[in-house]
Amino acid sequence: MKCFPIMIRWRFSSVIPLAFLALSVHAEQPAEVPAKTAVDRASVDAAKHTPENSAKQLKVREGLEVRLAAAEPDVVDPVSAAWSTDGKLWVVEMSDYPMPKPGQTERHGRIRVLSDRDASGRFKSSVTFADGLDFATGILPWQNGAIVTLAGEIVYLRDDNGDGQADTREVWFKGFTTGNEQLRANHPRLGPDGWVYVANGLRGGEIIAVDPRFRASKTPLKLQGRDFVFDPHGGEWGTVSGNSQHGLTIDGFNRRFGCSNRNPAIESVLSADVIDRDPFLTPGDAIADVGKSGFNSEVHPISNAWTTSNLHAGQFSAACGVTAPGWAIDDTSEWLLVCEPTGSLVQRQRMHWGNGTWKSEREANEAEWLASSDDWFRAVDLVPDVDGGVLVVDMVRAVIEHPHWAPIELQNRPDTWDGKELGRIWQVHVPNKQIKSVAVRDDASALEAIVSEDLLSRMLASDHLLAHYSPAAPPQANVIDSLARLLSDSAVAGESKARIAMLLNRWGALTPTQHASLLGEQDDRVRALAIKMRQGNRFDGNPVSSTAMLFSAFDDSALIVRQAALETLVASVDASELNDAKISQLVSLAIRDREAPWVLKLLTALPNEFASELLSASLPTPQSRATAVIPTSVFEGWMRRVSAKDPQRATELLVNWLSEAMPTGAAADQATQALVMQMAAAWSKGGGAKGTTSLSKEAADRITALDSLAASIAINDKHAVGTRLDAIEWCRKQPEFATELRALVDKAVDTTVRAAAYRVLMQRDTEWTKQQVLDQAESISPTDRVAVVTAVRGSVQTATWLLTEIGQGNLPRTFVDPSSMDWFRRHSDADLAKLGRETFAPAGDVLEVLREYESAAKEIETADVVQGKALFAQHCANCHRIDEVGHVVGPDISDSRTKTPEALLAAILDPSAAIDASYASYSILTVDGEAVSGLLAGESSDSVTLVIPGGHTRRFEREDIEIFRASSVSLMPEGMQRVMNVEQMRNLIGYLKRWRY
Known part of the structure; x- marks a missing residue:
């Protein structure tokens, strides 16, 4: 949300124009x-x-x-x-x-x-x-x-x-x-x-x-x-x-x-x-x-x-x-x-x-x-x-x-x-500067200005030449020759050479010799520009540099050049150019620039064929610990991409590596266990399981052995949380190991791990988990409630169970957050949707609700701010953040000091009344029945990415999506009146208004 100055009182003024006053x-x-x-x-x-x-x-x-x-x-x-x-x-x-005045039809822009x-x-x-x-x-x-x-x-x-x-x-x-x-x-x-x-x-x-x-x-x-x-x-x-x-x-x-x-x-x-x-x-x-x-x-x-x-x-x-x-x-x-x-x-x-x-x-x-x-x-x-x-x-x-x-x-x-x-x-x-006008009116002055020490002169020189000449109508030879001489002049500064090089390349006049000389320039930025150049400077053009030049640039002393070479390679390389020497150079680059995040991101974005060979050449084993200096995130990125594109090849790579990393009968240390789990998770997330249909018994046993490893890692608090989450997700797909996760719903367990365990247990150990939820109904934390509700949404049967228990009074109505209430009411299963509407029946139309709750906007100074803060944490923090509590998904509502209580009440009870396009909700229904709503973070021909409540990002393959649609309503759900009475609403509004004081 953008900000603007709030004036304490209105200001009125007349202005005395002083058109030519020197100040x-x-x-x-x-x-x-x-x-x-x-x-x-x-x-x-x-x-x-x-x-x-x-x-x-x-x-x-x-x-x-x-x-x-x-x-x-x-x-x-x-x-x-x-x-x-x-x-x-x-x-x-x-x-x-900021907008035309009421009734104004004419426009005054000039x-x-x-x-x-x-x-x-x-x-x-x-x-x-x-x-x-x-x-x-x-x-x-x-x-x-x-x-x-x-x-x-x-x-x-x-x-x-x-x-x-x-x-x-x-x-x-x-x-x-x-x-x-x-x-x-x-x-x-x-x-x-x-x-x-x-x-x-x-x-x-x-x-x-x-x-x-x-x-x-x-x-x-x-x-x-x-x-x-x-x-x-x-x-x-x-x-x-x-x-x-x-x-x-x-x-x-x-x-x-x-x-x-x-x-x-x-x-x-x-x-x-x-x-x-x-x-x-x-x-x-x-x-x-x-x-x-x-x-x-x-x-x-x-x-x-x-x-x-x-x-x-x-x-x-x-x-x-x-x-x-x-x-x-x-x-x-x-x-x-x-x-x-x-x-x-x-x-x-x-x-x-x-x-x-x-x-x-x-x-x-x-x-x-x-x-x-x-x-x-x-x-x-x-x-x-x-x-x-x-x-x-x-x-x-x-x-x-x-x-x-x-x-x-x-x-x-x-x-x-x-x-x-x-x-x-x-x-x-600088003080007392005498200003001299700068102008470039012809080619001669442009050739002089482009090597000037003055930035504006150089800019205008480029602009003049680019406006007067195009690839279809380049300048005459004398201009080209003059620029070529300047490009070869060692006294010309790097920025001027960059401009000249782009001009020549734009007109198709940059020679291979000139390009090679740019790659030898002392200025790192010039070398980086040269290695990234496209034919004709076209944003969709082929690289000027050959693949051999790009790989040669990996030995450059400057990171900016190495990264530029890798970016150009990723955008243009063909699998036919793959060989062992190139793979070796890329592995060396990954090791050398292991602390450069953009190099690592680019390495994982290499074509599938490269990723496959890079995995084969670099995955660490007890015999090759040296390659372990490559960050695990790179290995994971390669494995996910290979699994998505060629699951059979990914499975082959994983099995072969497991035979070396964890030989049968040998005990693996914790670091190896963690890496194995992370690679297995990346293989699974990428779709590698699709490549297991024709495995040999030995290979199948290697994959099966990961089940017990995952179960042991999941319950071992010495492993990193991320590794444990990978292990829990693995157990979700192996029902026989799900029961081993029961210990993870204990309150002493990390909240993130506990939430993940609830999701798996509700799916794979359903009856035990249902009883656990009922037994803990009065003390279960808000975080765990969200986890349980998320888990039951995985099937119509568990969702029906939850609504039934709420209807019978065994679970409080506040167990379900308003966003999930909407999900139940709008479910594609008619019976479940009907039950959802009955369970969370609205209190009437918006005006009626506002009349019912209008007293909540009165006497805010008497509100219980402490209880209001607790209500915010329970019902709002999934998408909003105030005073270091919550997640930044929806609009910033910490500016409530400037809003009236009546406006806040209306926004809470009628959230879609004034929605900004940035916060419009997009909904996805997957082929297996999962419904997810969130803000659109990006989409491609293959996938859609949403930011969902809680601040998390989820990516969906288009082949797994049954319905994808934009909503005209806010991501913030309606129905808050069903989980708060008037006094609670007053306390919440009081907190939003007074939290800073």
């Missing part, structure tokens, strides 16, 4: 952080928010200066900006934010073009390129106009006569989700590889190409969990890894970073085709947080930075506009910037390569890089400026967050649009 503020020594005191905002002088007064409240890092570059009326409500190659700044304005910059950096000219736009969110100046992301579309606005105004509007793509104005496709960015990347806004969509210059598609392209990409010259388009909300930055090495509210920097680590080739991976497996996110993040606002969720105070809650401005710290690290508009600040983080991904840490300083005590300062985007400077896009609003996230009583607050006539662009440079 600046120097860093203070040090920047003081004033105490955050409540302010009577109704009495604040309107002049507080003029550019002059706002400038006085800005605090910037020592050694820097912030000055005004543009202000209202030249720019109003800016949300994003980008440079054109002629040195003009194109600004997207969103005056209708594209403003700022130019004629003076020595102080102030833009002296501002013209409107296009207006009447429907919530424009991003812009990319392109040729004679601009590519713009609008509500549901990507359009090209073209100036046909050179008057600086758009004459033609071409819709290129449509189908992007438009549900929430804050969650839409945005930030089209031209990568140095020649492709335009677009942040999906988190809600994705089903995309079709409208313009005939792009490849036609018979079916819409689903954008769920991925960002969008297309060739601006026409032809190909598709999806790439990434999942950014508002912001996208691409550096000279083509690294892409996005962001979302609670995630200040997200790297697209793996290419989408790696994910597409492995059914066990989802789009989320391709990305990683660069900066600390969520509760681990840290911001130090100096404004009155109130957030909807009080647990988000002092953390990123609206991160956006992430930018890598190209500021190198040393040979291994650089700076990253990200906006936090809720806190009226911009944070600088030190980014470095570590353990397979880029990582960033907030710089060690109490004050932020840029912050304001004016809580109308709303930095929402960042743009690299000339000579290492940065432009800060300031929307200037009283309320920056969308009312959609607000409690009902705040959704119509009168200051929602306050500040809509304001807007600023601030510039941050």
Whole structure:
């Protein structure tokens, strides 16, 4: 859930525009952080928010200066900006934010073009390129106009006569989700590889190409969990890894970073085709947080930075506009910037390569890089400026967050649009910097600028050459030759060489000799880029590097290069290229980089034939302990994949290895037992049992021997919990060993192990377990109740038993959680569904229930908060988390301080009244009758992955799914009134309102 500043009282203001006032503020020594005191905002002088007064409240890092570059009326409500190659700044304005006013039909979005910059950096000219736009969110100046992301579309606005105004509007793509104005496709960015990347806004969509210059598609392209990409010259388009909300930055090495509210920097680590080739991976497996996110993040606002969720105070809650401005710290690290508009600040983080991904840490300083005590300062985007400077896009609003996230009583607050006539662009440079405009107007200036020390110059050089030339119409030989000379010049910096290499490769002009020289460059990032290059820079192209080159790169001294080589191999290698030498190299890589998680993930994603041979070559035995340094997770990943693809081969591998790892009659040590159990579990989970139909007696005996091993491990608390869970699951499939698990339902046993044992016992030792549950009815823990209910849902017979016992009063109605109540009421078996409806009959329609419970929202100050906390733990913690209790599956409800008791009561009793699409429930019915509901985490042609209550992830093979459907209702079930009386409801609401105090 996204956060927004809560103002203690409404604010009203008139604004005095100062269009050409030159303003600046120097860093203070040090920047003081004033105490955050409540302010009577109704009495604040309107002049507080003029550019002059706002400038006085800005605090910037020592050694820097912030000055005004543009202000209202030249720019109003800016949300994003980008440079054109002629040195003009194109600004997207969103005056209708957060939504059109009631009754409003016209749209006021604009594209403003700022130019004629003076020595102080102030833009002296501002013209409107296009207006009447429907919530424009991003812009990319392109040729004679601009590519713009609008509500549901990507359009090209073209100036046909050179008057600086758009004459033609071409819709290129449509189908992007438009549900929430804050969650839409945005930030089209031209990568140095020649492709335009677009942040999906988190809600994705089903995309079709409208313009005939792009490849036609018979079916819409689903954008769920991925960002969008297309060739601006026409032809190909598709999806790439990434999942950014508002912001996208691409550096000279083509690294892409996005962001979302609670995630200040997200790297697209793996290419989408790696994910597409492995059914066990989802789009989320391709990305990683660069900066600390969520509760681990840290911001130090100096404004009155109130957030909807009080647990988000002092953390990123609206991160956006992430930018890598190209500021190198040393040979291994650089700076990253990200906006936090809720806190009226911009944070600088030190980014470095570590353990397979880029990582960033907030710089060690109490004050932020840029912050304001004016809580109308709303930095929402960042743009690299000339000579290492940065432009800060300031929307200037009283309320920056969308009312959609607000409690009902705040959704119509009168200051929602306050500040809509304001807007600023601030510039941050070294003090007293004389600004010189940068422009690239022809090929000659582009060739000069691409090797400049100035990042903006290099960016504009790439943009110019990519806009003027395409693979179908490359530049003339003199340009190619000039770039080739620069590429071979040892004095040219690595980032410039990366840009040049991508330009040449884009046009099909990169020679094998040039590519080989890139692999020998001193800069690790250049070598990594070279090894990952695709033909023509196409996201779906074949590698430029041969398989031999990829394997040779495994000997590189830099992890970034070895990982790049492995990623390229996984995305492209064919089984026909397999041989013993390559297997040996991969085993060596697994050992060398055993602490690099992304290398390990890639190793497990190798094609099935590779996984099979890798298992055969590397599984440890008493005679080959050296290979045990490969993490067990890698062996498990290989075994699961081989079992899923070729169960007979997987069974053969397992049996042969067991004969060496656990010779008949020999006692195995605990470590060997654990590894055997983990491998057997991976074999079983992958479907290896399908390969046992023609086993010899000796081989069958090897598999059977695992039964007794599993039983012994399950009850041995010296083994790790994960290993014991694998053993318990194994026992579920072997009924004769299930009774040995009876001891595991003792309260002294680990809760996770106990829950797993209940599930197996209810299925395999049913009568004993039923009696155990009845005997312990009054004392059985909430965790065990969930385990029992989950277990009985495995069959109609046990489910009927449970409902009957509840109906007869032998078990309390509260034994079943509301989610399971819904499951019983909606079961496909008519008799069971009828019994469920009778057992958990609703108390009437919602209005009747609300009337019945309306007193629960009264006199909250008298509620028993202690009992309310216990009720939360019992009924809500499966999907919600407050005060370190519970799981984060559903929305964050820890912000209940801002909600009225009446709103909370309505949300509890009518949870589907206002559901966000992110929390819509998806239901799966398996072929064996299991029904599971959860949030959709990912899907592929082979599988579906859900996040289910409790925070767990479950993956289902499509061949095992009978029904898969999305629900229009919340994952939160209805029927809480059946498990709580009015007084209990008051106590729960009292806890939600008062837990923090």
